[in-house]
Amino acid sequence: MKSLNASLIICFTCLLLMSIGCKTLEKAEKKSPLKKKNSSYLLNKLKDNELQYEWLSVRAATNAEIGDKKLDITMKIRIRKDSAIWISISPALGIEVARIIMTKDSLKFVNRLDKSYFAGSINYLDTLAPVSINYAMVQALITGNNLVIREDQETVKPDKYKVEIDNGNYLLSTLKRKKYDKTLKGKKTADATVNRIWLQPKTFKVTKSEITNFKSNKTIMASYDQFEEVEEQLCGHLVNVVMQADQHLSMKLNYSKVILNKPLKMPFRIPRKYESLE
Numbered sequence: 001m002k003s004l005n006a007s008l009i010i011c012f013t014c015l016l017l018m019s020i021g022c023k024t025l026e027k028a029e030k031k032s033p034l035k036k037k038n039s040s041y042l043l044n045k046l047k048d049n050e051l052q053y054e055w056l057s058v059r060a061a062t063n064a065e066i067g068d069k070k071l072d073i074t075m076k077i078r079i080r081k082d083s084a085i086w087i088s089i090s091p092a093l094g095i096e097v098a099r100i101i102m103t104k105d106s107l108k109f110v111n112r113l114d115k116s117y118f119a120g121s122i123n124y125l126d127t128l129a130p131v132s133i134n135y136a137m138v139q140a141l142i143t144g145n146n147l148v149i150r151e152d153q154e155t156v157k158p159d160k161y162k163v164e165i166d167n168g169n170y171l172l173s174t175l176k177r178k179k180y181d182k183t184l185k186g187k188k189t190a191d192a193t194v195n196r197i198w199l200q201p202k203t204f205k206v207t208k209s210e211i212t213n214f215k216s217n218k219t220i221m222a223s224y225d226q227f228e229e230v231e232e233q234l235c236g237h238l239v240n241v242v243m244q245a246d247q248h249l250s251m252k253l254n255y256s257k258v259i260l261n262k263p264l265k266m267p268f269r270i271p272r273k274y275e276s277l278e
């Protein structure tokens with residue numbers, strides 16, 4: 001694989017894992033013990049607090065580790081809801097090295113380092129992540145809107161979630177915590193993919209999100225901190241990500257310049273002399 005793949009893995013791992021990077025929690029407060037709620041109630045609350053937008057623009061300074069390599073990059077992300085996602089990748093304080101644009105059906109990127117490009121199906125994203133993903137999932141994960149899916153791309157029904165209290169948060173999981181822990185230790189078997197979401201009880205924002213595939217022994221996890229208001233909506237500005245697959249990946253994304261509902265251009269051009277990666 002060519003040199004752009006490292007940047008793409010960073011970028012799309014972030015997208016996968018920001019399962020509501022812009023819809024997170026306020027700082028925890030001391031309070032009386034939580035009363036258990038059912039899964040339908042909690043998922044409805046999560047839905048009610050979705051980020052409302054037509055356009056979204058984000059800048060993220062990213063410190064990443066892939067295996068024994070360390071990278072400092074900057075990502076600029078622009079979204080037109082249900083239409084297109086545009087991403088520019090550059091070294092910290094450097095000029096752009098890669099540009100990406102995706103729609104519901106297509107994915108295109110250019111690698112300015114080795115003058116190459118890819119133009120093909122959105123299904124290419126599946127090669128960069130431990131679970132199958134599509135445009136809708138990427139969009140939802142960036143914006144923080146509710147889209148919890150299984151590897152077969154079917155939305156998980158509310159009654160499939162078990163609700164527990166975990167460290168002052170609500171834990172929604174497709175597998176009970178005891179069975180999850182035993183499966184993790186190899187003492188039990190479980191479905192191939194398990195979704196877990198931790199919700200802050202006051203704001204119903206996500207404090208942590210995790211997808212584990214026991215069949216392939218791969219996990220992606222993200223946690224959220226440093227929350228600021230953006231047009232009266234809470235936005236997490238610090239995202240910590242861990243991915244355990246064929247190699248270990250961890251990163252810290254520091255968000256700045258989060259802008260909602262400002263129409264933006266998404267320029268993308270493949271230079272004539274660039275070589276196709278297909």
